[in-house]
Amino acid sequence: MRLLSPARRTARLLAVSMVAASLALTACGAGSRTGAATATKVACDFTNPAQPTTVNVLAYNSSAVDPYSNTMVSSCTHDNVTVKHDPIDFAGQVQKTTATLGGDTGTYDIIETYSFVVPDLASRGKLVALDDLFAKHQATYKLDAIDKSLRDAMSYNGKLYGLPMQTQVLTMVYRKDLFAKYNLQPPTTFEELRAASKTIQDGGDMKYPLALPWSATADISTAYKATLNSLGKNFVADDGKTPNFDTPESTKAFTEMKSLLPYMDPQVTTFDQPKVQQQLYNGSAAIGIMFSGRMNDLVQQKNTKLYDQFAFAAPPAVEKGGKQYGALSVDGWSIPFNTKVDQDLLFQVIAASVSEDASKASIPAAFPARTGLDQSASPYAAAAEAAIKGAPPAEAKPWVPPITSATTDIIGSVILGKTSVEDGTQQMQTAAEKVLAEQ
């Protein structure tokens, strides 16, 4: 009456094969190239902490941000310090940021932030002010070369809360071969954009030539904001009390956005930026507008057979003479208030990642925040600079993220046609008023 042999045999077989497999695979260098062999090695000379310390970095993956996070990992992992960065998509980063800043202890010690969220997070005391650390290490890492206006974009109430690494601006990409075929110029207004799309559509090359990241769970809010800003209005009027969603510009923003729908894939409301990239890679779309950090991927031969057919320009304005359908975002690194790691160490890690050599190496994938760097290698630099010049000024206020959260679903619903524009703007106005009341 012993344990019957077939059962025992099976159990043993399973166990042994799993152990064997894992041992064999360790040999293949598991995790040996984290930080990527291509990351630039820069000086990262912090005082070695007494205890082994792990620094956890929260940053999404994109070819623009990766050079900086990889530099952190490869250059600052030495002696007692290990810098770790796990791959995560942008939606994941947003969710984890909320989670890690939610309590007295968090998982991450360095988080990637951008000018859109900095005022809100700073106003709630979630980020560490960096001014003293900045002054202390300014000379070592030549931090004064970081564009002052970009540092201001990551400040709140006069204090710096994020160290800028790069600028991201909405840039337009288009297929130069198709534009040449139809004798088109890069559109400068939405009217021209519609006309160009229609020409390509009628020509039979593509059913839906225009691709925009209008994912109804997140990106569509950025799109609405870009349209509204292009028409000259912010979310909230200058008095800080009245939302602008009931203005004629708000209604016009919706009608203009909806006017583009016939030229876009019907499932455009599921498109985040990687999906728009995929549309362009596949030759399913001819024109796209995305943040500049997504542009370099398009000219890489390993990503697409069309890599040499893309050209770049500044995005169009909604109306002639107005600001572009644009958004300027500054991406950078912040230190969360609840980290247990020494803040001086963390700042040095951040500063190393935006040092001159690292920033230089991130070109052309990214548009560094550091001034005085040679951008000529970048295929889209000229377009990005034009975009920066013509972009609407950012609304750097703490109420922007909460209003965005409260209105994203409504915007999606209007664009999908489920809610009328009238009802939608009314609901947004009410929701925004509620947010402002709680500010």
Next chain:
Amino acid sequence: MRRREFWVLVLPSVIVMFGFMLVPLYRTVRWSFQKVEYGQPGTSVGLSNYTGALTDPRLGQATLFTLGLTVVVTAFCLFFGYILATLVNQLRRARPVVLGLILVPYVLPHVVGGVAFSWLFDTNFGGIFNYVVNGLTGGALGDPLWFTDVWPNRAVVALNVIWYMLPFAMLMILAGLQGVSTETLEAAEIDGASPLQRHLFVIIPSIRGVLGFVLLIFTMDVLRVFDSLIPLSPQAVAIGNESIMLYIYNVAFREGAVNLGLGSAISVLTILLILVLLYPSIRNLVREAKAAA
């Protein structure tokens, strides 16, 4: 067995279950009466979370969707699972291979299966579903918007849930078929019953217990569908394809202003719903146990 022995043997398990489940459950009930975020003490708001939840059309929509999905999936899996089980029952040598292949969706993590499933339907990523079906039927399928249109998306979600639940139904019924008495079957055939009649009037009644059990498990599990919706229904909220669990997740964990109190209230309401649906099975269980005792 003496009572003391019983309690000694049962204690570790009881501690684990009650400690790890009852205590958090109590917490959830407490939270449902508060407005609270993580890491901060909550403020009591009485029943307003419940009234808010019950008057929210989004919850009604989620409940309808989840219940509808449960009914469709259960009906299909019971029907097709029965057919499959009958067919597999007649296999001899091929049985291990066929069973092994059919088990694959059941053993995969649902979220992973959902991601792989979504790639099949996403034409943006070269999804071959449209390609193959149009090829086979000469374009009859057209170009449904699997992720943004309400009913195509429901079809995809239902297909996915059927995909990973069918193996379970099939296996259970297959096991049940082993216990069907051949004497009764022979008698029926002698009496001139056709194959269909044999199935309907002899086999199905004798595996009634199994079918009831499958129904129970399906109700419990499909009602709590969550994992597959993440990759398959990115626009669930907008098109009304949120399941109850996804709604709780969105409200209590994901969305900007974390509303733990409301999420907990919805959890409690869901528990009540599940208890109502489980009641017949529990009553049967108790009755059987009393009869056996």
Next chain:
Amino acid sequence: MTVDLTPAEGVRPRSSLALSEEVATGKPRYRRSRGRTIAVVSALILAATCILMVAPFLWAAFSSVKPTDVAFSNPPVFTFSPTFQPYVDLWQTTSFYLYLINTVVVAVISTLVALAVGLPCAYALSRYGGAASLVLLVLALIFRALPRFAVVLPMYEISKSIGIYDTRVALAAALIAINQPFTIWLLRNFFAEIPRELDEAAMVDGCTRFGVLRRIMIPLMGPGILTAGIFVFLFAFQEYLTAAVLTDINAKTVPVFIATQIGQNLPLLQQASAATVLLTLPVIGIAFVAQKYLVAGLASGAVKG
């Protein structure tokens, strides 16, 4: 006591029934050919079902070995020169190996402890006829039916406050508790198949209740324990919701990792498909090797159900 699908005494499988019938009555040709049509149709249905069941996994595997620029292209390409670079990249540039270890460790720990805790309980439930036994079984059923969030969200808070958030221990503990109801139900059904006379005979010979469990029941229950173990292991392996809430970077498991790669750009998306394949292969292996036990486990519930 072996656990397999050979029918009980007096019950023959339908196929041999049909066969013996055919032989006995000497069915005319046309009926035999109708039997053949049915055989062909059923073979087609089974083949189609098998293909459909593995199709998503096959497609993911397909995409993972294509060169990056055609991996997700539309329209899809079917001829290409395969490459394993995404697997190499996944393995070497991410901590995928760590996630795999986490998943396996958590699954193994929760299986072993769940069995250790569940065995005595299941034994007791199968032998004690009192009201407490019934109440416990019903409660276990209700626990199994609970929406996970009702249990897991407080666990998140508790684990953070006692400092075990994002550890394998916390995740394993949660999974042990969550899978207890299933474990004790399944094991109880297996125990119930063993006649009580065995217990009584042993106790008459001077064995304590514990001794009976240890020396007689467990050896007899070998296949049953293995079955329960395989199920709990699979459930732990498959778990997404609990792992997504209770882990962050240190204890992250593979399903959670794959879910965070849904919105990634192209090369990483292909690595996600490679990860999918790497996760699925061992699980399929288990399904094939331990098939008998999986079926038996479900059967025990059925026959008693």
